[in-house]
Amino acid sequence: MTEREFAVDVVRRLRQSGYEALWAGGCVRDELLGQNPADYDVATSARPEQVIASFRRTVPVGVSFGVVEVLGPTQFDGWFPKVQVATFRSDGQYLDGRRPEDVTFSSAEEDAQRRDFTINGMFFDPLEGRVIDYVGGQADLQAKILRAIGDPVARFTEDKLRLLRAVRMASRFEFPIEERTAAAILVMADQLSVVSAERIAEEFRKMLTHRNRASALRQMDELGLLNQVLPEIDSDMKGLPQGLPSAPTGDLWQHTLQVIDLLEGPNWPEPGPVSFPLAFAAILHDVGKKRSAAREQDRYTFHGHEHVGKRLAGLACRRLKFSNLEANRIEWLVERHQYLSDAPIMRPSRLKPILVHPGIGELLALHRADALASGYTIDHVEFCERILRETPPEELNPPPLLTGDDLIAMGWEQGPMFKKVLDAVREAQLEGTIRTKNEAIAVAVEYK
Numbered sequence: 001m002t003e004r005e006f007a008v009d010v011v012r013r014l015r016q017s018g019y020e021a022l023w024a025g026g027c028v029r030d031e032l033l034g035q036n037p038a039d040y041d042v043a044t045s046a047r048p049e050q051v052i053a054s055f056r057r058t059v060p061v062g063v064s065f066g067v068v069e070v071l072g073p074t075q076f077d078g079w080f081p082k083v084q085v086a087t088f089r090s091d092g093q094y095l096d097g098r099r100p101e102d103v104t105f106s107s108a109e110e111d112a113q114r115r116d117f118t119i120n121g122m123f124f125d126p127l128e129g130r131v132i133d134y135v136g137g138q139a140d141l142q143a144k145i146l147r148a149i150g151d152p153v154a155r156f157t158e159d160k161l162r163l164l165r166a167v168r169m170a171s172r173f174e175f176p177i178e179e180r181t182a183a184a185i186l187v188m189a190d191q192l193s194v195v196s197a198e199r200i201a202e203e204f205r206k207m208l209t210h211r212n213r214a215s216a217l218r219q220m221d222e223l224g225l226l227n228q229v230l231p232e233i234d235s236d237m238k239g240l241p242q243g244l245p246s247a248p249t250g251d252l253w254q255h256t257l258q259v260i261d262l263l264e265g266p267n268w269p270e271p272g273p274v275s276f277p278l279a280f281a282a283i284l285h286d287v288g289k290k291r292s293a294a295r296e297q298d299r300y301t302f303h304g305h306e307h308v309g310k311r312l313a314g315l316a317c318r319r320l321k322f323s324n325l326e327a328n329r330i331e332w333l334v335e336r337h338q339y340l341s342d343a344p345i346m347r348p349s350r351l352k353p354i355l356v357h358p359g360i361g362e363l364l365a366l367h368r369a370d371a372l373a374s375g376y377t378i379d380h381v382e383f384c385e386r387i388l389r390e391t392p393p394e395e396l397n398p399p400p401l402l403t404g405d406d407l408i409a410m411g412w413e414q415g416p417m418f419k420k421v422l423d424a425v426r427e428a429q430l431e432g433t434i435r436t437k438n439e440a441i442a443v444a445v446e447y448k
Helices: 003-016 026-032 048-054 108-113 137-143 152-158 161-173 179-194 197-208 213-222 232-236 252-262 276-284 305-319 324-335 348-355 360-374 379-390 404-409 416-431 437-447
Strands: 021-024 041-044 058-062 067-071 082-087 089-091 103-105 123-125 130-132 241-244 247-251 293-295 298-302
Touching: 003 021, 003 041, 003 048, 003 082, 021 026, 026 123, 026 137, 048 058, 048 067, 048 082, 089 108, 152 161, 152 179, 161 179, 161 197, 161 213, 197 213, 197 276, 213 252, 232 305, 241 252, 247 252, 252 276, 252 360, 276 305, 276 324, 276 360, 305 324, 324 360, 348 360, 348 379, 348 416, 360 379, 404 416, 404 437, 416 437
Parallel strands: 041 082
Antiparallel strands: 021 041, 021 123, 058 067, 067 082, 089 103, 123 130, 241 247, 293 298
16 A cells, blocks of 8 residues: 555545545645655544544644644555644644644634645545645646745744745745745745754755755845855855956855756765755855965965865854764865865875765765866866776775784884874875785884
8 A cells, every 4th residue: 555545545534434634735736746745644624532533553743733643554565654634723823933822623724724835735635536725726836836825924923944945845846936925035034043953954954955956045045044044155155256366257155056056966886866965065165265265365365275164064064953974974075075186196095095985975976066166177086986986895995904903912012103103004005015914014113
C-alpha cells in the first residue's frame, strides 16, 4: 500500500464512521500541479479522540491542536505509510508569533481561512475526485501567483516564519508573490527575528537544497529577509569590488550569486544533489575577504581570507544552530575553497590527504562553480577528478609505514617530537620517496 492509497483509505474510513474528511493543504496543491506530494494530510470533523478510536495505530502528535498521526500497515520492507489527521479548527489569538493560544474546532471553511497561502488552503475529496476551494486557490494556481489568504499582515503576524516560507514557496514554483503579500513581507521583514533559529534554519535548508536556490536568495534580499538571516551579506559582501580596478566585475555579492547559479552537486564518488552544507558554504565562501584585506587603501589584495571566512562561517552556523556535522563541513569547505586551485602542480603529500577527505566531492563542486563564476578554467577540478578515478585508494591513502607504537618500541620517549617525526615520515611516504618500514625508520632516525 502506497502513502497515497493509505491517505484515500483514511478518508474512506472516517466517512464510514460518519465524519467529514478531506485531503488538505500541500498535497492538494501538488496533486493539482501533477506532482507527487511528499506527504498527505487529512482534515476532518472528527475530534482527536474520535480519530484515535477509529484506527488501530495512532500517535497523538498534537492533540491540543487537533492533530493525530495515523499509521498504516507495515510493508514487506519494514516501511509503513502514515498520514496526519487534523480536526477542522479556527485559531485563537497568536501571542508568540508562532502558534495560537487556543483553538476552536470548527468547519472546513473556517479551517481554510486560518491557513497561510491560497494555493495551500484547498481541500480535495479523493473519493469523489473534486476540489473544495473557499479561498481562491485554484485561480491563483492557474494564474501562477502566491497570495496570502485574507489580510497578509494578519497571516504573517500569526506566524512570522511565513515571511520566509513565502519566498521558499514562490521560488520553488517560480510564482511571483502577489503585490499586497510582498508589500507586507517587506514591511514586516525585521519581525523574522522573533522566530527561533532552528525554525529559520529548517526553512532555509529546504530553500537551499532546491534547484531554484539562487532565485530564492535574490528574492529574500529584495524583500529585506536576507539581512535578517545572514547579516554577513550586507556587512561583508555588498559593495566589495570584484576583479581588477581596470576591469571590475561587480561586487562580491553579485559574484556569490553567480556561484550559486552555477552550483551543481558533486561528481565524486558518484553524482549527487547539492547538499545544504555545500550550498551554505557557497554563499559564504568569500565572506572573509573584506576583513582580511591586506591594506585599507588596496581593496583588491587579500591574504588569508579563507581562514577569516572559516571563522565567520562558523559564527553563522552557531547563530543558526546547525548541527555540529553540518557546521564542520561548512567550515571545512569555506577554508579549503581555494586549496585545489594549483592541484596539477601540488606536491602529492599536500594533494593526497585532501583527495581522500569525505567532503572532496563537495569541495570540487564548489571549486567548479567558483572558477566558472570567475571566468577561469576548471582544469584543476578535472585533474583532481581524474586522479580520483584512476588512482587506487590504497595509493592515495596507504597505511602508515610508521606509528607511535613503533617509535616507543624503538626506545623513543613520548613527546612533541613524535608528531613531527611521524608527519615527516608520512610526507615522504605520500611523496613516494620511501616505500618500506625500514626506509621509514631511517627517515625517523635522521630527522631526530
